[in-house]
Ligand SMILES: Nc1ncnc2c1ncn2[C@@H]1O[C@H](COP(=O)(O)OP(=O)(O)O)[C@@H](O)[C@H]1O
């Protein structure tokens with residue numbers, strides 16, 4: 001099995017206001033093309049774990065390896081480059097840039113990467129939007145579309161640089177069941193290409209049950 | 225990574241808040257505009273005053289002075305060395321004295337590479353007579369073409385033409401004050417009487433007005449020969465030599481050289497106009513101090529607006545960072561915004577500065593003291609526009625630096641979690 005992401009003995013404390021041991025000896029591995037969900041009660045440390053795995057939080061004990069590359073000791077700019085190229089992130093509250101068009105929102109990470117020219121990137125972005133069935137919104141301002149559409153735009157954006165892994169922090173938490181199903185199907189399609197892995201935090205048991213594997217957390221530990 | 229994407233983000237942020245951007249730019253516009261107008265006007269004024277004194281004044285004036293005799297004739301006698309000297313204050317003969325043997329001096333000066341040109345001058349004390357009125361004054365015999373080339377003589381001709389004097393040994397360019405007192409007009413004749421009693425009838429070919437009443441009420445110009453003739457002096461009689469240098473800074477050194485080598489008096493322009501430089505310096509200082517103050521105020525405006533923008537854009541910064549933009553990228557986005565504000569404000573400022581300067585240069589400015597000046601003097605040196613641009617860029621850059629650094633340090637986790 002090709003391991004895309006592995007975490008070993010992750011421990012995380014918050015010291016404000018008092019010492020709060022949020023993650024306790026968390027270890028996990030995600031394989032290439034695997035669709036994994038994380039479940040657990042609110043406050044058990046799921047988001048915190050995801051921020052560490054996505055390189056945004058560097059203040060932890062233990063080791064995270066992405067493609068067998070240890071993230072510890074990398075400079076901020078190097079971590080940013082890894083996030084840009086290898087990781088896609090989808091948040092609960094869609095988080096689009098409000099002053100840019102839908103198309104621009106999708107294109108920006110690829111423009112940052114700078115591996116392709118603008119026309120190619122625009123073409124790719126349109127392809128992703130078509131795949132997610134929202135190509136007609138491309139020229140609209142990101143604030144002028146519905147919640148379900150926004151989340152699909154965010155997914156399109158997370159896919160634009162063909163990352164190894166897409167992480168989602170309750171990406172369907174704000175969507176009705178119909179839109180949740182749409183998002184699930186999109187993730188399923190992506191992972192069934194067997195190239196990209198998906199790691200999604202969710203409270204929705206129906207959603208989780210249909211993924212390849214459920215990681216269950218309680219009180220800062222993986223219990224299942 | 226191409227900077228295009230960072231510029232695009234910076235531009236989009238600014239375009240989304242046109243009013244704030246406009247206000248921030250306006251600060252820069254005001255600073256740069258004021259700077260350009262102030263500095264153009266001030267240096268224009270300096271140039272005018274320079275013209276008034278420095279351009280028309282010889283850089284070095286060489287003359288032979290009548291000094292009180294240092295040694296009395298009796299002191300030369302061995303016989304009365306230890307006796308009481310009864311006749312002990314023999315004074316020099318009172319007259320304008322020539323620079324004797326001036327040909328080698330003139331030749332040496334003409335050969336000197338520092339010298340732009342020289343004009344010999346023959347001064348004479350005279351009376352102007354017209355009808356019953358008499359007036360005493362000074363007559364200067366000059367080479368009017370050289371005088372025009374070296375000392376902008378033409379600028380002070382208010383009536384007639386200075387060239388008319390060139391080949392006219394019976395012509396005179398008369399001081400405007402003299403003409404007024406004697407109620408003389410162009411082409412009238414004036415009688416001139418020298419201290420030795422010689423008389424000449426001279427035709428007025430032009431009026432000159434320097435703006436200094438003392439000069440205009442006394443002085444007139446004639447040909448060198450005319451001045452020599454009226455004093456009954458030979459052709460090598462020269463009272464002054466006026467020297468114009470290429471570089472005014474050589475004046476002091478050269479004047480000293482001439483004093484030592486030729487035993488003549490040589491006064492340099494810097495010694496003669498010491499207070500002048502000081503005025504110029506102070507005017508420049510005021511100009512730059514006012515402009516820099518305005519730009520600093522503009523800088524605070526930019527600083528404020530960027531801080532506000534960053535506060536509003538916390539979410540955007542977090543998203544950009546989450547999707548792979550580094551802290552450095554974010555810092556550059558906000559620096560670009562500061563610079564864009566600076567460029568927009570700066571360009572408009574330059575345009576306003578130029579327009580204002582043009583308006584000032586077209587405003588009438590008539591003064592008795594400056595007969596040939598009709599509008600306010602303005603210096604349109606492109607240098608000031610370059611300095612203004614550099615100022616604007618520097619101010620906005622430094623104003624943007626701190627907010628931009630703050631933006632680069634935003635922790636995306638903190639923002640994303642906050643929702
Ligand atoms: N910045 C912070 N400072 C202190 N405690 C924090 C901070 N962020 C999260 N926590 C605490 O860490 C724990 C885990 O939070 P989180 O990972 O958001 O849980 P989940 O996503 O599973 O709901 C909670 O008890 C929360 O109060």
Ligand SMILES: [Mg+2]
Pocket residue numbers: 046047048
């Ligand atoms: Mg959470």
